[in-house]
Amino acid sequence: MDGPVAEAPPNPEAALIERLIAGDEAAHRSFYRTHAADVHRLARRFVHSDAEADEVVQEVFLSAFKAIDRFRGGSKLRTWLYRITVNRALKRQRWWSRRREVGSEPLDHRAQRAPGPEVRAADREALAIVRRCLDALDDRKRTVLVLHELEGLDTKEIAAVLDCPRSTVLTRLSRARAELVKSARALGVALPDDEGEPR
Amino acid sequence: MTSEPIEAREAEQARALLAPLRDAPSAWDEARADAVWDRIVEARGADRRRRVALTFAAAAAAAGLAVGLALTSARRPPAPAPVAESAAPLAPGAPLRGRVALPSGAQVEAVGAGIRVATATADETRLDLRDGAVESQVPHLAAGQRYVVETPLAAVEVRGTRFTVEHHPEGATEVRVTEGRVEVRPVDGRPGRLVGPGETLRVQRLDRAGAEAAEDAGDLSQAVAILQRLAEQAPTDLERRNHALRAGRLLDAHGPVEDAVAWWARLRVRHPEGAHAEEFAFRHADALRRAGRLDEARAAGAALRARFPDGARAAETRGW
Numbered sequence: 001m002d003g004p005v006a007e008a009p010p011n012p013e014a015a016l017i018e019r020l021i022a023g024d025e026a027a028h029r030s031f032y033r034t035h036a037a038d039v040h041r042l043a044r045r046f047v048h049s050d051a052e053a054d055e056v057v058q059e060v061f062l063s064a065f066k067a068i069d070r071f072r073g074g075s076k077l078r079t080w081l082y083r084i085t086v087n088r089a090l091k092r093q094r095w096w097s098r099r100r101e102v103g104s105e106p107l108d109h110r111a112q113r114a115p116g117p118e119v120r121a122a123d124r125e126a127l128a129i130v131r132r133c134l135d136a137l138d139d140r141k142r143t144v145l146v147l148h149e150l151e152g153l154d155t156k157e158i159a160a161v162l163d164c165p166r167s168t169v170l171t172r173l174s175r176a177r178a179e180l181v182k183s184a185r186a187l188g189v190a191l192p193d194d195e196g197e198p199r
Numbered sequence: 200m201t202s203e204p205i206e207a208r209e210a211e212q213a214r215a216l217l218a219p220l221r222d223a224p225s226a227w228d229e230a231r232a233d234a235v236w237d238r239i240v241e242a243r244g245a246d247r248r249r250r251v252a253l254t255f256a257a258a259a260a261a262a263g264l265a266v267g268l269a270l271t272s273a274r275r276p277p278a279p280a281p282v283a284e285s286a287a288p289l290a291p292g293a294p295l296r297g298r299v300a301l302p303s304g305a306q307v308e309a310v311g312a313g314i315r316v317a318t319a320t321a322d323e324t325r326l327d328l329r330d331g332a333v334e335s336q337v338p339h340l341a342a343g344q345r346y347v348v349e350t351p352l353a354a355v356e357v358r359g360t361r362f363t364v365e366h367h368p369e370g371a372t373e374v375r376v377t378e379g380r381v382e383v384r385p386v387d388g389r390p391g392r393l394v395g396p397g398e399t400l401r402v403q404r405l406d407r408a409g410a411e412a413a414e415d416a417g418d419l420s421q422a423v424a425i426l427q428r429l430a431e432q433a434p435t436d437l438e439r440r441n442h443a444l445r446a447g448r449l450l451d452a453h454g455p456v457e458d459a460v461a462w463w464a465r466l467r468v469r470h471p472e473g474a475h476a477e478e479f480a481f482r483h484a485d486a487l488r489r490a491g492r493l494d495e496a497r498a499a500g501a502a503l504r505a506r507f508p509d510g511a512r513a514a515e516t517r518g519w
Contacts, residue, residue, distance in 0.1 A: 032236055040227040050226040057235050062242055126219045133216065149217045174206055177213040184216050191212045 013077055020068045032061055035078065039085050045146045046089035056092060060084045075160050082147070082161045090139050133183040141176035144169055242408070289319040295326060295333070305337040305346055313366070317349070325349060328372075332365035337379075353402045357381040362394075370404035370412040405429075407442070414449070423449045427462075440475045447482055459486040477503070481512035488519055 019027035036057055043056035063084055071080055134142055147153045147161060155173065159166040184191060289301065293316045295309040303324045311331015318325040324346045326333055337346050337357055348355045350366040353374070360379020366372045374383050376394045384391035385402050394400045401416065403409040405425055413422035426446035433439045443466050450459040463483035470476050484499035500516030507513055 029236070032239070033232070036232055036235065037225065037227045040231075041225050044225070045220070050231075053226075054231065054235050058238050058242070061239050065239075065243065127223060130216055130220050134220070145213070145217075149214060150221050174209075177206070177209045180216060181209050181212045184212075189216070192215050 014073070017068065017071060017073070017077070020065070028065060031064075031077075035081055036061070038078070039081060042082060042085050042146075042151060043089045045150055046086070046093045046142075048093075052092060053089075056085065056089050059088045063088070079157065079160045082151075082153075083163070086143055086147075086161065090143070094139070129184070129187055129189060133180050133187065133189075136183045137176055137179055141172050141179065144172040145176040145180065148173055289316040291317060291319075303337075303340065303344060303346060305335055307336075308334045313368070328364055328366045330366060330368050332363055334361075334363040336361045350402075351386070352404060353383050353385050355381050355383050367412060370406065370408035371416070372402045374400045374402075410442075410445070419449055419453050423454065430466075437474055440470060440473070443470075444475050444478065447479075451482065451486065456486060456490045460490050460492070471506075477507045477510045477512055480506065481510075481516065484516055484519075493519065 016027060016031065020031060039060050040050075040053050040057050043060070044050060044053040047053050047056060060081060064081060071077070134145070137145065143162065144158055147158045148155065153161065155166050155169045158169045162169065181191060289295070289299070294312075295307070295314045295316050298306065298308045300306050301319050301324050302321045303319070304321075305324060307326070309326075309331065310333075311328075313328065313330030314333055315327045315329075316325075317327045322344050326348045328348055328350045333348055335346070335348065335357070337360055340346060346357050348357075348364045350364065350372040352366070352372040355362070355364050355374050357379065360381060361377040362379070362381050363375045363377070364372065365375075374381060374394055376396050376398055378396055380393050380395050382391050382393055383400050383402065392400055401418070403413050403418075403421060403425060405428060407426075407429065410422045410425040410429070413419070413425060423446050426442045426449065430439050430443035430446055433442055443462075447459065447462050447466065450462055460483065463479060463486050466475075466479040467483045470479055480499070480503045484496050484503055487493075487499055488496035497516075497519050500519055503510070503516055504513045
C-alpha cells in the first residue's frame, strides 16, 4: 500500500535568503552569527592579524548583505561567503604585501600571541615557519591549500568557491603541497618519512 | 619511484606541516563578534540613510586643509561622447539612467542605480548622484544658467565642458574632466578646486571608510592624513587609538621612517597606558632602530621592557 505522499522538505536556506533580501534585520543578524566565526577563521588564514581579519569579516558581510539579491542559489550560502572572503582577504593581503617593508611587524601583536602564554616558544616558532612557507606560495596555490588542508573543504567544494574546474583544484593542490614541502626543507624543517633527509 | 607515492608522501608531509596552523585557537569570541557586528550595523545605517556622516567636517573646514582632496593628472582615455537617446520630461526625483538629453541642452550618460534628477529645466540642472557615475557634455550656458552634479561629498558645477562624476558609497567622489574646467566644492566646507582637462580629482570622506578608500586607491599619504586626523578627533578614546595605530602602521609600511618615528613618539607620550600603549612604545623603538638611531632605539627598548616586562614585544627589543 502506498504511503502518504511526502511533501518536499522545506529549504531553510531559501527561506533565509528571502528574509535577507526582504531586509529582515533578525535574519541578517542570525546569518552573521551563523557564519562570522568561519569567515574570520578563513580570513585569518590569509591576513596577518586578527584585527585585519575583523575588518575582512566586516567587509564580507557588508558586501554579502548588499549583494544578496544577486545571489543566484547555484551554490550554498557558505560557499558564496567563502568566495567573497577569499577575494577580500587576498586583496587586503596583496595590498600589504606591496607596501610592507621587509622586517616590519604585523599590526596586532595581541592577536599574534592569541594562543596565550601557555603556548611554548617552540610552538610559536613552528607557527611562524609554517606561515612563512605558506606565504611563499602564490595566491592560487595557497588558497587551494588553505581551503583543503586547513578548512577541510573537499576539492569539489573548493572548485565551487573558486569557480574553476575540479581538475584545476587538484593540479594546484598537488603543486602547492610540493612547493610547501620544498620551502620547509629549505628552512631545515624535519619532515615525517623523508627518506635520506634529515629528520 | 613513481609520482603517485611522491605525491602521497608530500600530501602527508604538507598535512603534518600545517597541523600547527590548523590547530591554532581562534581569537574570535562573543566580544569580537559583537564589536564587528556594531561596525557592520553602523556602516549599513550610514549607507541606508544615504548621507555621508562627515563627522569631522567642521574641524576640517576650520583647519582649511586639503586633506581628502587628491588631485591627480592621471589621464584616462576619453569616453565616447554620449548620444542623447531620450528627451522625455524629467520630473524632480526621477531616476536617471542611460543616455539622456536634458532641457538645458546638456547630454548625459548615467550608469548606476543611485542617480536622480533634482532639477532639470532649461535654466538649471541639478543631478543627485549617490551611487554610480554620470558623464556630462554641457554646451556653453548663457548667463544665469547652471549645471551641477551633487554627491554626498561634493557639488561639481560646470559651464561648457565634458566631465564625469563618480560616487562610491564607500567614501569617495571622483571627478574626471575631459574638456573645459569644473569647480569641485566639497560639501564640508573644505576649499574647492578647479579641475582641468585630463585631470582627476577625488574627494575622500573624512572617516575610516574614506581612509580605506584612499588605501584601496593606492593613495597612501591621503589615507595616513585622514587617519591622523581621526586619531585626533574621533569620538572615543579607543577609536582615536585605533586610528592612530592604523596611521602609524601605514607610515611604517611605506612612509619616511623619520615620520614614523615622530608619529610613534607622539603616541607613546600621549598614550602611556591602556589600549595599544605597549604597541605604540614598541613601534617607536622599532622605528628608531630602522632609522639607524640605535642608541635611542636601545633606550626605548629598555624603557619598554621595564614598562611591560611580560609583554609580547619586550623580547623583540633585546639584542638590538
